[in-house]
Amino acid sequence: QKREIILAIETSCDETAAAVLADGQDILANVVASQIKIHQKYGGVVPEIASRHHLEQVNLVVDLALQEAGITFDDLTAIAVTYGPGLVGALLVGVSTAKALAYALKLPLVGVNHIEGHIYANWLGNDSILFPVVCLVVSGGHTALVEMQGHGRYRLLGQTLDDAAGEAYDKVARAMGLGYPGGPLLESLAKEGDEKAIALPRAWLGDDNYDFSFSGLKSAVLNYLNRAAQKGEEVNKADLAASFQASVVEVLVEKTVKAARVQGVKTVLLAGGVAANSSLRKYLHERCSEENLELLYPPFHYCTDNAAMIACAGYYRYKMGERADWYLNAVPNLKL
Ligand code: KG4
Incomplete structure (x- = not known):
């Protein structure tokens, strides 16, 4: 039986992340490019700087995730992306990238709430809750x-x-x-x-x-x-x-x-x-x-921002039949 493989993108704050998840359980890749060092000298995240770095990193991070998973775009079942809550300029980079990929690859697109992503880190490797x-x-x-x-x-x-x-x-x-x-x-x-x-x-x-x-x-x-x-x-x-x-x-x-x-x-x-x-x-x-x-x-490294948790939440939303359309937009104050 063909595996259902989700590529997820997360750019809501200061981590540019992409992950590949098979059947909602197997993490084939989890790449996180952290901007912590860049924002450290300001004592906190500077939104405009975060957006610019996401833009520089996002394609590289997606490529790396596919490489790490040992797959190509052709193997994907759907694309999931965080569309809120978070910094609007940062979110927009992930949302635009995910929309472009889904459109070009003719794949379903699933929007994920970042907080829901955090919750679903608990389902990574455990579907018996x-x-x-x-x-x-x-x-x-x-x-x-x-x-x-x-x-x-x-x-x-x-x-x-x-x-x-x-x-x-x-x-x-x-x-x-x-x-x-x-x-x-x-x-x-x-x-x-x-x-x-x-x-x-x-x-x-x-x-x-x-x-x-x-x-x-x-x-x-x-x-x-x-x-x-x-x-x-x-x-x-x-x-x-x-x-x-x-x-x-x-x-x-x-x-x-x-x-x-x-x-x-x-x-x-x-x-x-x-x-x-x-x-x-x-x-x-x-x-x-x-x-x-x-x-x-969740294990320590799935607690802080990552895309594996977004892929997991996206998988369950995908299975429930949820699909985003081309109007999907960043929603900075998105509620659960
Ligand atoms: O989930 P996260 O990466 O970003 C958001 O979605 O907000 O959480 C980052 C937050 C930061 O405020 C950081 O100081 C806090 O989680 N944090 C911790 C610990 N590790 C990260 N707070 C207390 N103890 C920790 N060990």
């Missing part, structure tokens, strides 16, 4: 708790009212002079600190509330740093990192576990760049075991 599930999506741009009743069927339980979890990590790391992207740097510093050393707030936002807020916590850290600077006191950065991380992780974990319990689901999924955080994984794992919940999360 039983619905319903509750999924915590935590990345640089998004923080949301979602209940999934089936493929492509989402109910938003709560989301961040201000900063995303990864964004909070990045901003606090920047204030502490750790560099960019701050998440992984702050996490390794936190390993050497005492999470009980500094009392920082937790934003619970009320009893049955699944929304998140990290800006108060961020301000508390900034105030702490400013006060110390005014008094000329040395800050124990490892303790501050550990205390900040404990505050973020506790709220994320407790709200997720509660949502799973209230919705009566048996499985919890973790997704997005911050899912690479080992403290979040460990604490969520402990709490899920206590509550008899099954916890699934």
Whole structure:
């Protein structure tokens, strides 16, 4: 039987990525050209620079993915592409490339939501997940708790009212002079600190509330740093990192576990760049075991932006008969 092979393209932020996936499961290629080094000197992603680099990289990345997979364009079944949410100029590079390829090769085109892609990283190599599930999506741009009743069927339980979890990590790391992207740097510093050393707030936002807020916590850290600077006191950065991380992780974990319990689901999924955080994984794992919940999360390198996860979400959408037309456009604030 002929394999169904999806080529996926992802350019929503600062990674130019292409992947080839067979039958929704076998990753034949996963190429990621990261722009992190280019944006590092600005302390964050500069949208216009990101678009230009995507334009330079995208064809090379697609060629490399086909080479790595050992296939040609003729072997493809469909093209999937991220069309939102993300930076509009960055998204447009991927969308235009995917449309041009699909048109020239006479292949079906499937539009994929980037957040859905993060969630579907959990299906890479695992097609036996039983619905319903509750999924915590935590990345640089998004923080949301979602209940999934089936493929492509989402109910938003709560989301961040201000900063995303990864964004909070990045901003606090920047204030502490750790560099960019701050998440992984702050996490390794936190390993050497005492999470009980500094009392920082937790934003619970009320009893049955699944929304998140990290800006108060961020301000508390900034105030702490400013006060110390005014008094000329040395800050124990490892303790501050550990205390900040404990505050973020506790709220994320407790709200997720509660949502799973209230919705009566048996499985919890973790997704997005911050899912690479080992403290979040460990604490969520402990709490899920206590509550008899099954916890699934993708391998580290499929947590941060990549195209394999887009191919996987695209495959399930393709199987459901979804097709994009030639009017497919970038949608910067696309909702799930
Ligand atoms: O999923 P992703 O690559 O991009 C978005 O779609 O937003 O996530 C990137 C975010 C950044 O904010 C980064 O600091 C954060 O994920 N991140 C981490 C870790 N690794 C990446 N945050 C905390 N701990 C980590 N180990």
